[in-house]
Amino acid sequence: MKVGLLTREYPPDVYGGAGVHVEFLARELGSLTELAVHCxxxxEADGVVRHRAWADLDTANDALRTLSVDLSMAAALEGRDLVHSHTWYANLAGHVGKLLHGIPHVMTSHSLEPLRPWKSEQLGGGYALSSWAERTAIEAADAVVAVSRGMREDILACYPAVDPARVHVVHNGIDTDLYRPDPGTSALHRHGIDTSRPYVLFVGRITRQKGVPHLLRAARQLDPGIQLVLCAGAPDTAEIDREFRTLFEELGHTRDGVTWIPRMLPRPEVIQLLTHAAVFVCPSVYEPLGIVNLEAMACGTAVVASRVGGIPEVVSDGTTGLLVPYDAGQPERFEHDLAVLLNHLAADPRRAGAMGTAGRHRAVREFGWGAVxxxxxDVYESVMELRKN
Structure with a gap:
């Protein structure tokens, strides 16, 4: 089967969970299909074709630039048997490719535009275009892959025109040979982290979705002996960047042990940071699955996360970590409860260690990329079979 895999992110340009998903999925699919990646x-090299937005649109809205990339990708799909797109940045390319070449379109939903209204800050009027592109693609796709059961429910709620029989759940995965405990501490020393004190670690983009402002406000209530390490970059907008910097500076005036690493680090460094964290924290307000939680679990670290989206399908509350209910109408309650649980686990290394061990076992047992x-x-083959009939 000749498959065209469409994505915005692909190594070396990976900054989010969707990019991680495509990177490892492509590695495994390469031995099962005749795969061409378009990003x-x-x-172009080694089965990867890269597409640039039209030069005439260099100063245009990002959504318009995306549509130009989508047209380039669609034109390059000739000869493929099936196209598989990831995120709204490539979904319209999959849809146009389906129409142009008469091939089935499978799309994976890593998030949904209707559930991310804050994207209007980033895209302006382009948010209407991104929403249109996603709706057009998802309602016409031959199959939709949801990365969690919670995500499947969201898809059917946001897009009632989609036939439930076409929505399949395939969880994100984790390479547990790559993500595994690393006893080295060179990365900690390089970034000025005190190895004699426990630290809470956040890894992710600076965006409304990831709940970073909530974490910074919650950190005011952390025990003074606990460090906070923020591996946080790629702000969505200038506004969220300013808010983050203001909260970070305010926190630095009231306590020590707050470290901000303002870029996405090489994977080996992230693995060391994950390994030695007393607790990994995921304060997301919206998260279809939360692959970063799997990465922390695979490194043997306990997780404290929001009880939203697909996170409860990854983090087993009370076994591999602790979950905090999130209510958008009560942000102070969420921040207080987040701080309480972080303090609790950081002060109880025996319990945190047991959760980390259980998390590692769960990641190995249930979330391998080969199975994903x-x-x-299987989804591809079911779609091709339906096409024959």
């Missing part, structure tokens, strides 16, 4: 960028790829191939 953003320039050049095989389940994805």
């Amino acid at each position: 953003w960028g320039e050049g 790829a095989r389940r994805t191939l």
Whole structure:
């Protein structure tokens, strides 16, 4: 089967969970299909074709630039048997490719535009375009892959025109040979983290979705002996960047042990940071699955996370971590409860260690990429079979 895999992010340009998903899925699918990856960028090598937005649109709204990339991707799909797109940045390319080449379109939903209204801050009027692109693609797709059961429910609620029989759940995965405990501490020393004190770690983008402002406000209530390490970059907008910097500076005036690493680090450094954290924290207000929680679990670290979206399908409350209910109408309650649980686990290394061990076992047992790829191939084959009939 000749498959075209469409994505915005692909190594070396990966900044979010969707990019991680495509990177490892492509690695496994490469041995099961005749795979061609199409992503953003320039050049072509080793089965990866990179597409640049039209030069005439260099100063245009990002949504318009995305549509130009989508048209380039769609034109390059000739000869493929099936196209599989990831995120709204590539969904319209999959839809146009389906129409142009008469091939089935499978799309994976990593998030949904109707549930991310804050994206209007980033895209302006382009948010209406991104929402239109997603709706057009998802309602016409031959199959939709949801990365969690919670995500499947969201898809059917946001897009009632989608036939439930076409929505399949295939969880995100984790490479537990790559993500595993690393006893080295060079990355900690390099970034000025005190190895004699426990630290809470956040890894992710600076965006409304990831709940970073909530974490910074919650950190005011952390025990003084606990450090906070923020591996946080790629702000969505200038506004969220300013809010983050203001809260970070305010926190620094009231306590020590707050470290901000303002960029996405090489994977080996992230693995060391995950390994040695007393607790990993995921304060997301919206999260279809939360692959970063799997990464922390695979490194043997306990997780404190929001009880939203697909996170409860990854973090087993009371076994591999602790979950905090989130109510958008009560942000102070969420921040207080988040701080209470972080303090609790950081002060109880025995319990946190047991959760980390259980998390590692769960990641190995249930979330391997080989199984994810095989389940994805099952979706492809079911779509191709329906096409024959």
